[in-house]
Amino acid sequence: MFVLAELKDNVRIAPDHFNLKLIDAVRDEIDRKLANKVLLNVGLCIALKEIVSLKDSTILPGDGASHTEVLFRYVVFRPRLGTIMTGKIRNCSREGVHVTLGFFDDILIPQAALQHPSRFDEAEQAWVWEYPLEDGAKHDLFMDVGEPIKFRVTREIFEETSPIGPPKAENQTAQNASTSAAAAAAAGAQEVKTPYKIIGAINESGLGVLSWWDQQNKEDDPEGKKGDDTTDYENDEDGEGACEE
Incomplete structure (x- = not known):
């Protein structure tokens, strides 16, 4: 039911978090980005398991934050077919x-x-x-x-739920813009994926x-003679609830 997914990301740490240890700041940022989110073809992200490696941090021109390439393992909900x-x-x-x-x-x-x-x-x-x-x-x-x-x-x-394409240019009159916004809202409500x-x-x-x-x-079995040999399959058909790679 739960698996370990090995993921890689370039983690941005804002300057106001420089007072934290790098590994702690990276953990907080990864959980902020992924916890309770669905990754396409990966599953529902639950919690960070461990950080495998951290590369050198860099500060890009015009950006005071640090950027660190991180390899980590995340606990993901994705039950096997047949579970x-x-x-x-x-x-x-x-x-x-x-x-x-x-x-x-x-x-x-x-x-x-x-x-x-x-x-x-x-x-x-x-x-x-x-x-x-x-x-x-x-x-x-x-x-x-x-x-x-x-x-x-x-x-x-x-389902891919990322936005596709930039918003339309706002070059209409106020009335047309209002009508367009209402239509877009109605269409968006119908296209929720x-x-x-x-x-x-x-x-x-x-x-x-x-x-x-x-x-x-x-x-x-009115006398209750068979009630002691039942098996709990709440986690999966093999009775396993542990994470696996």
């Missing part, structure tokens, strides 16, 4: 079930990856698994907001809302 994780249902829509891990919200379980057959209940704004019973009837199992849910990571999507999104699936036995399987286990 089994546990989160909570944030909300449901016709698109599917939206899941949060607390520190990361952009997880979607699309309609096609839900248990079959499932339907979207407009009144409850929740997906419902129509669980088949032995007598041919169906029992509705709701995917309610806040419920813990176990899912498998099936895909990841990175998610830099990193995880796609999951629950259409396998044992996956889905945890209370479904807890209830089934109690029905299958």
